[in-house]
Structure formats: C-alpha cells, structure tokens
Amino acid sequence: MSFKNIVRELKEMTDSIGSVSRRRGVEGKQWRNCTRSHIAPDLPQMDDTAESRWAHLPPELLLDIIRRVEESETSWPARTVVVHCASVCKPWRDVTKEIVKTPEECGRLTFPISLKQPGPRDAPIQCYIKRDRATSTFRLYFGLTPSEDESDKLLLAAKRTRKATSTGFVISLVADDFSRASSTYVGKLRSNFLGTKFSIYDSQPPNDEAFQANHSRSSRRFHTKQVSPRLPACNYNIATISYELNVLRTRGPRRMNCSLHYIPISSIQEGGTAPTPKCFPQENLPVSSSSTSLTSSSLSVKENDHLVLKNKSPRWHEQLQCWCLNFKGRVTVASVKNFQLVASVGSSDNVSDAEQNKVILQFGKIGQDIFTMDYRYPISAYQAFAICLSSFDTKPACE
Structure with missing residues (x-):
C-alpha cells in the first residue's frame, strides 16, 4: 500500500469513528467540537474494533509512517x-506526540497544548482576530x-462579559462553549473598574512540575463537586497588564506594560528558557477537593527578575500628522488599539540591544473588525491573545 493510500484510509477511518462518537452524548459533543477546530480537546476513547486494524503495526514502521506524515504536512489545513x-x-497517539515538536522548535501549531507553549525564537507565528460586535x-x-474558502483554522475564541465593576473575557478552545466548567475552557481575562489594569488567568500551572499550594496565586473557578473530578478547578494568575493613565489628555498613543509572572527575563537571552507545559492537566492530573489551592508558586519568578513587556514608542510623522510604527505591512488601518511590545529591561540586565528591540507581540487593524496578531518566544498564543483582548476594552482614562 502506498504512503498516500495510507493517509487517505486514515482520514476515512477517523471520519467513520467520528460518526460513531456523535451518538455518544457528551463524547459526541466533544468530537463535533474537534471538527470545528483542528486544535481541540482530546478525542474520545475509540472502540477496540476500530483499533484492531492499525494498533499492531511494527513500531519501526509506525514511527516511519508518522514521521513522514509530520514532515510532509507543514501547513494547515x-x-x-x-x-x-x-x-x-x-x-x-503516543508516537505522534513524541514526534511532533513544540512551536519553539518547529514553528508549527498542532495539538491544543501548542497554544500554551512559547512561540518560535526566529520568526513570529502570524495569526489574525475576527471581532463579532453583535455577540x-x-x-x-x-x-x-x-481566506475566501472558509478554511480558516480556529485556535481560540473569547466572549466578553460586562459587570458593574469590571469587564471580563472568557477564553475557550471552541467558539460555542464558554462555560468555565467545560473541558474546552483555557483561561480568562479580567479588568479593574477603570479598565486600566487587567489580570490574565490560566486554567493550568505554567508547566507540568508546578503543583505547590499557595492561595495568593490561584482562584476557584467553581465548586469541585459540580464537574468531573478530572477537570482542574483553579485559575492561575500568570500576568498583569497595566495601561498608563492619561487624565490630562496629552497627545500620544496608549502606553502599556505587561508583567509575566512566571517567565524570567533570562528567557530572552541566549540559552534562556521559558516555562513550557507538555499537556493539559485533565490528561494526567486527578483533581481532588483540595485542588483549589494548586499553583505554581515553586516556579514563580522574583518581581525584579520576571519579564516585563512595554509598548514600543512610535514616532510622530509631521507630514501625516500622526503617530507611526513600522508594522512591516501587517497593519494597514490606523487605530488606537495598534501596538508593538518589546522587552523592558534595566541597566543591570544582561540583554543585548538586538533582543531589546525585537518585537515579541504585534497587534493591529487591517479591516472592519479584523486584526492581525503576530507573536514569538517567550510568550504563547494564549498569552498573546489575552494581551490583545485587553486592547478591545474601552479605556476612557487612558486616551
């Protein structure tokens, strides 16, 4: 059997398995979510009858097949x-997870956990955001x-909720389920009353080794008896975004800072590393009634040592009478929401000029309710998306 025929049969088999799983209540709902987004929660357990034909291939042949598939299919869809x-x-699954590399190593997004892992160091991962004002x-x-053929690949979705004292965004892997008790929930963003300070919360610790108790860094999402015991019941405060007040209405764009609590500033130096989770907690972490106190305090970075991002200062263009930044063609519409974030370092930090000027996150408008988002190491797609969401909130005290 040729290599292409094997791939074709794989597609047919997974489609048939999907039709079976759709008749399984909750599991069927999870599979339907997978068909909407290639990056989705783990697939339901399959029948032994469906596995029997493929599960017993020689390990060497299986490794060669999956390696060739992974190397040949470099882009979506x-x-x-x-x-x-x-x-x-x-x-x-075990062999595929072993072969597929992190975005830092290969620059590709494959499984759901790729969205929580830092992006590549050399070239940014380019994405875009669609805003739906009605919903x-x-x-x-x-x-x-x-794209015009509707083959866009959904990575994450967020829904804005407004309260009397704050604005919040619930972030999910799918676009039709924003319940914090769902397995598709990945985190949230919450603002203060003025919309000048935002806290980013993650549904899991920054990496797989961070399971120490500390109530000051985590908050309860829901009562643990309300959901499956395999779902994590915490939110971990991983970053804080601050917008500088502009009560005098002086001329200039927004000024913002983003403190990443668990990413050391050494991560942008040569040889430095950032926390890289390997899997979602529900894959291997049984959560008990004491789970609301789990956090990654053991790996937290000292306040003076964690990475802080600041917006890159634009220049005033006399002829155009506006503030300008070089977005390298990725932003085409002027907007107060446009920004570029670079590392904010002190004189004592051993960071080269090239790393200080490297844009880690870029966000800007290209059309009506369409925005580009490009990010790179050491932040992840989830962190970048949450930071960009803060720009959508109204900030009367900052502009």
Whole structure:
C-alpha cells in the first residue's frame, strides 16, 4: 500500500469513528467540537474494533509512517492529517506526540497544548482576530489573512462579559462553549473598574512540575463537586497588564506594560528558557477537593527578575500628522488599539540591544473588525491573545 493510500484510509477511518462518537452524548459533543477546530480537546476513547486494524503495526514502521506524515504536512489545513494520526489509537497517539515538536522548535501549531507553549525564537507565528460586535465574541485564527474558502483554522475564541465593576473575557478552545466548567475552557481575562489594569488567568500551572499550594496565586473557578473530578478547578494568575493613565489628555498613543509572572527575563537571552507545559492537566492530573489551592508558586519568578513587556514608542510623522510604527505591512488601518511590545529591561540586565528591540507581540487593524496578531518566544498564543483582548476594552482614562 502506498504512503498516500495510507493517509487517505486514515482520514476515512477517523471520519467513520467520528460518526460513531456523535451518538455518544457528551463524547459526541466533544468530537463535533474537534471538527470545528483542528486544535481541540482530546478525542474520545475509540472502540477496540476500530483499533484492531492499525494498533499492531511494527513500531519501526509506525514511527516511519508518522514521521513522514509530520514532515510532509507543514501547513494547515493539510496538517489535519497529523491530528488524524494521533486519533487512530493509543499507540499512534503516543508516537505522534513524541514526534511532533513544540512551536519553539518547529514553528508549527498542532495539538491544543501548542497554544500554551512559547512561540518560535526566529520568526513570529502570524495569526489574525475576527471581532463579532453583535455577540461580543472574538476569534483567533491561524494564518496571514482571512481566506475566501472558509478554511480558516480556529485556535481560540473569547466572549466578553460586562459587570458593574469590571469587564471580563472568557477564553475557550471552541467558539460555542464558554462555560468555565467545560473541558474546552483555557483561561480568562479580567479588568479593574477603570479598565486600566487587567489580570490574565490560566486554567493550568505554567508547566507540568508546578503543583505547590499557595492561595495568593490561584482562584476557584467553581465548586469541585459540580464537574468531573478530572477537570482542574483553579485559575492561575500568570500576568498583569497595566495601561498608563492619561487624565490630562496629552497627545500620544496608549502606553502599556505587561508583567509575566512566571517567565524570567533570562528567557530572552541566549540559552534562556521559558516555562513550557507538555499537556493539559485533565490528561494526567486527578483533581481532588483540595485542588483549589494548586499553583505554581515553586516556579514563580522574583518581581525584579520576571519579564516585563512595554509598548514600543512610535514616532510622530509631521507630514501625516500622526503617530507611526513600522508594522512591516501587517497593519494597514490606523487605530488606537495598534501596538508593538518589546522587552523592558534595566541597566543591570544582561540583554543585548538586538533582543531589546525585537518585537515579541504585534497587534493591529487591517479591516472592519479584523486584526492581525503576530507573536514569538517567550510568550504563547494564549498569552498573546489575552494581551490583545485587553486592547478591545474601552479605556476612557487612558486616551
């Protein structure tokens, strides 16, 4: 059997398995979510009858097949074949997870956990955000610009909620389920009363080794008896975004700072590393009634040592009479929301000029309710998306 025929049969088999799982209540709902977004929660357990044909391939042949698939399918939507390989059975999933590298190493997004892992160091991962004013939702897609054939790949979705004293955004892996008790929930963003300070919360610790008790860094999402015991019941405060007050209405764009509590400033230096989670907690972490106190305090970075991002200062263009930044063609519409974030370092930090001037996150408008988002190491797609969401909130005290 040729290599292409194997891939074709893989697609047909996973489609047939999907039709079976759709008749399984909750599991069927989870599979339907997977068909909407290639990056989605883990697939339901499959029947032994469906596994029998493929589960017993020689390990060397299985490794060679999946490696060739992973190397040949480098972009979406063709990269769905890699996800199909991981959904065949447990042996295939284990080998696929072993072969697929992190975004830092390969510059690609494959599994859901890729959204929590830092981006590549050399070139940014380019995405765009669609805003739906009617439903107050925001969708993050992978790619340069929206496609005409509706083959856009959904990465994350957020829904804005307004309260009397704050504004919040609930972030999910899918665009039709924003429940914090769902397995698709990944985190949230919450503002203060003035909209000048935002806190980013993650549904999991910054990496797989951070499971120490500290109530000051985590908050309860819901009562642990309300959901499956395999779902994590905490939110971890991983970053704080601050917008500088501008009560005098002086001329100039917004000024913002983003403190990343668990990313050391050494991560942007040569040889430095940032926390990189390997899997979601529900995959291997049983959560008990004491789970509301789990946090990553053991790996927290001292206040003076964690990474702080600041917006890159624009220049005033006399002829155009506006503030300008070089977005390298990725932003085409002037907006107060546009920004570029670079590392904020002190004189004592051993960071080269090139790293200080490197844009870590870029966000800007290209059309009506369409914005580009480009990010790189050491932040993840989830962190970048949450930071960009803060720009959508109204800030009367900052502009």
